[in-house]
Amino acid sequence: xxxxxxxxxxxxxxxxxxxxxxLKEIHHLLPHENLIYVGDSVHAPYGDxxxxxxxxxxxxxxxxxxxxxxxxxVIACNTATAEAAEILRTNVDVPVIGLEPAIKPAxxxxxxGVIGVLATQRTINxxxxxxxxxxxxxxxxxxxxxxxxxxEQVEAYELNSDKTVSLLKKYISPLLDQGVDALxxxxxxxxxxxxxxxxxxxxxxxxxxxxIPVARQLQRILKxxxxxxxxxxxxxxxxxxxxxxxxxxxxxxQAHLTMKKLWEDPISIKVLPELN
Numbered sequence: 001x002x003x004x005x006x007x008x009x010x011x012x013x014x015x016x017x018x019x020x021x022x023l024k025e026i027h028h029l030l031p032h033e034n035l036i037y038v039g040d041s042v043h044a045p046y047g048d049x050x051x052x053x054x055x056x057x058x059x060x061x062x063x064x065x066x067x068x069x070x071x072x073x074v075i076a077c078n079t080a081t082a083e084a085a086e087i088l089r090t091n092v093d094v095p096v097i098g099l100e101p102a103i104k105p106a107x108x109x110x111x112x113g114v115i116g117v118l119a120t121q122r123t124i125n126x127x128x129x130x131x132x133x134x135x136x137x138x139x140x141x142x143x144x145x146x147x148x149x150x151x152e153q154v155e156a157y158e159l160n161s162d163k164t165v166s167l168l169k170k171y172i173s174p175l176l177d178q179g180v181d182a183l184x185x186x187x188x189x190x191x192x193x194x195x196x197x198x199x200x201x202x203x204x205x206x207x208x209x210x211x212i213p214v215a216r217q218l219q220r221i222l223k224x225x226x227x228x229x230x231x232x233x234x235x236x237x238x239x240x241x242x243x244x245x246x247x248x249x250x251x252x253x254q255a256h257l258t259m260k261k262l263w264e265d266p267i268s269i270k271v272l273p274e275l276n
Contacts, residue, residue: 006227009034009243010075010218011065012074013058016044016155017248018189019076020262022099024073025211029219032231032240036068038272039259043248046079046152047120047187054122058084060275062092064144068245070094071227074218077190078119079208082126095221099188102208103132103142108183109206113140118185121146129186142225143178147187150164154189157258168193172200182206192262242257 010033012023017039027035038061041045046054058080062073072095073088075081081098091097101123106115114148117139123129124144133142150171153164175183183205185191191209198207222228231240246263248255249272 006071006222008069008071008227009036009245010072010074010222011038011062011070012076013035013040013061013065013080014076014188015039015046015080016041016151016189017259017262018151018154018187021188021191021209022074022211022214022260024263025215026218027244029168029212029215030222032242033229034243036065036070036245037247038065038252039246039248039255040272041155041248041252041255043157043249045189046077046083047122047151048148048268049079049122051122053085053222054080054083054085057275058088059091062088062096064272064275066092066094072089072097072218072222074214076214077101078095078123078186078188079126080103082123082128092257095225097214097218097221099210099214101129101132101186102170102184102210102213104114104136106184106206106208107140110140110182110206112181114179115140115142115184115219116172117181117184117186118147118150118171118190119143119144119184119224120151121148126190126208141178145171147190150193151152151187151189151263153264154192155255155258157254157261159192164193164267165196165200168196168200176201176213180205182208185209187200202272205226246270
């Protein structure tokens with residue numbers, strides 16, 4: 001087994017556990033890359049925090065990841081991307097990859113021009129979402145629905161409880177009444193609710209999330225910056241051994257248990273040190 005290229009890890013962070021949905025896609029596409037993930041569950045959700053708070057926390061976590069040797073930063077959080085991505089890109093020397101609500105592909109896929117967006121209130125209020133809508137969906141009807149409470153349900157691993165289903169119906173039903181035929185999941189927590197979402201909306205409505213596009217964008221950027229880690233096995237079959245380090249700002253057993261359940265494979269979780 002031979003490995004070469006940049007051995008440094010990729011740093012990924014989210015306000016809590018939702019970013020694991022993005023991390024899964026990165027791990028699937030780039031299984032040979034070393035990864036570090038930070039879930040900031042103590043401060044979740046970012047969507048309820050001020051812009052200044054989100055910016056400060058994003059900078060603190062990014063500094064932690066850089067101190068761990070991260071060669072690239074993935075912001076696996078729509079709110080943190082909207083509020084902090086440009087600041088981070090200005091202040092750090094490694095590539096920063098953020099999330100983007102899937103307005104462009106939804107606009108292309110929608111047949112009747114009615115698009116729904118499920119997101120946190122801060123993402124909905126962001127200039128980023130407004131700019132994407134003006135750029136790619138001027139001729140479409142974009143219905144943005146804030147979804148307070150859903151992040152907390154995922155954080156508690158209440159993926160199909162009565163309360164979760166009730167919240168989903170409350171937020172999705174008005175969109176269905178207005179005829180959406182494309183639904184954007186504008187928060188990385190929401191893909192974990194996809195089975196219940198699909199049960200409510202049926203099979204005909206397109207559902208768009210950001211995990212796979214972000215993983216592909218990361219792959220392109222690593223290649224462009226010559227930061228890829230390569231694996232070569234002269235015998236074939238096996239892949240390079242890669243490290244996966246998982247941190248959570250919470251030391252609560254429930255948060256760690258939920259992370260393990262969402263990841264679905266065995267992982268060990270470390271408590272994130274205090275960040276200044």
